[in-house]
Amino acid sequence: MNETLVQFRSVGVRYASGAGEVSAVRDVCLDLHSGETFGLVGESGCGKTTLAMGLMGLLPPAARVDGDIVFQGRELGSLPESERRALRGDRMSMVFQDPATSLDPAFGIGGQIAETIRAHRGVGRKESKARALELLRQVGIPAAEQRYFDPPHRLSGGMRQRVVIAAALANQPALLLADEPTTALDVTIQAQILDLLRDLQRQHGTTILLIAHDLGVVAQICDRVGVMYAGQLVEVAPVAELFARPEHPYTRALLDALPGKTRTAGPLRVVAGEVPDLADPPSGCRFKDRCPQRTGDCDRTPPLADAGAGRRIACWLSPATRAAAARQAPGKSPTPVGELS
Structure with a gap:
């Protein structure tokens, strides 16, 4: 899994709308490795499918893509449409949510x-x-x-x-994008489809980008996970590490909302607040208005920083994020805060 198949370099997607420009995806930096299954999770509308459609070159004309998407060493945005069309269905393919359509x-x-x-x-x-x-x-x-x-x-x-x-x-693609491939299926059929994807990946060595909101599905099939919130990537980690030790407050909130075998009777936990309007997003961290651990630093956008052991995080509570920000702006050291437990 060391060979890099896909690189997202500061990728953003903006839409022109009647309400103004909508920033659906913002500054996504991510590498996908050959032969891995990478899960992309987050609430509906967080930009998961938009990012995948940008990779496939299937966004509507009103969308504007910033940054670079590199596939097998080729920057896709610079290719003529005929070459991108030749890639679709051949070197890269997509399984959409609803097979009927x-x-x-x-x-x-x-x-x-x-x-x-x-x-x-x-x-x-x-x-x-x-x-x-x-x-x-x-x-x-x-x-x-x-x-x-x-x-x-x-x-x-x-x-x-x-x-x-x-x-x-x-055509034995190098990359398969699977957008909620089991959403409309019952649990038994869902398990069969996941087993099928695993078996086919072992046979062909295909890289899978799995878009999902079901964290149980992600836990079963993925090697690494990226968590998106309001168009931004906020945490990336190996799947076992993410579930055992989530570091971003949003990731924690998502996992806390899962029903568990030992959960006592009562209402399910939810992530308090609402997703921000992407036509008018808050400055700084987009999760700050829902975050129980908000600090004054959250009015600035946290960089997605390497925290070691394959983990990356964009949160001012993380020492890695604060160190990365200090390197970007020498001499401007943020006020110390407690580390994530």
Whole structure:
């Protein structure tokens, strides 16, 4: 996992809207390594899907992308659209939240996979069909030959998601973006899909960027986790470290909100307050108005700093963040505060 496959360098995404410019993603710096599963978590609207769509080059015309996204050594923003289109479905693929909207309702499932193969591999119909049948069997579609011409509505939700995953993996991409791939599925089918992703990753060495709000799913499948809040990356850590010792107050609040086996009867815990309006975000730390540990330093934006052991954090309560800020602005030492426990 040492080879870097994707680099986000100070990536931001802004939208023009009637309410003014919306800063949906701000200053994301992140590396994804070959062969790893990286989980991106946070509340709805925090920028997870927007970041992934920016990587895929699928943002609407009203969006403006700042910074650089580098994939396999190529800065994607500088590529002509024809080259980015050639990458999509080939070297990088995406599994969207709702398989029903990802498949053409008028065509057979096998033909849709075969079309993806022909578009990027230049093979004939016979060869692409054979490969599509192989993929359908690989993802667990029973009687693949008989189901090849079935339209999507004849399949269950779990089967449709398997077909979408087969299409995404048709050309053995280096990167698979999975956006809430189990949200619409029951728990049993969800477990099967996660097992399928793990098995396929082991076979092909694919890097997976898993976008999720379900922390249980992240704990099962991910190697590292990034936590986003209001468009910003606030913590990155190996998955076991994040769950055992969350450092950012927002990460702690998310984990505290999870129902546990030993939780006493009563209402579930929630993260107090509301997500800020991204058309008019607060200055400094965007979590400060909801944070029980807010200090005067929180009116300044904390840098995402290396805290060692694969962990990065953007919080003024972290010594690593404070040290990084001091290096950026020599002679301006923040007022000391207690370390995170």
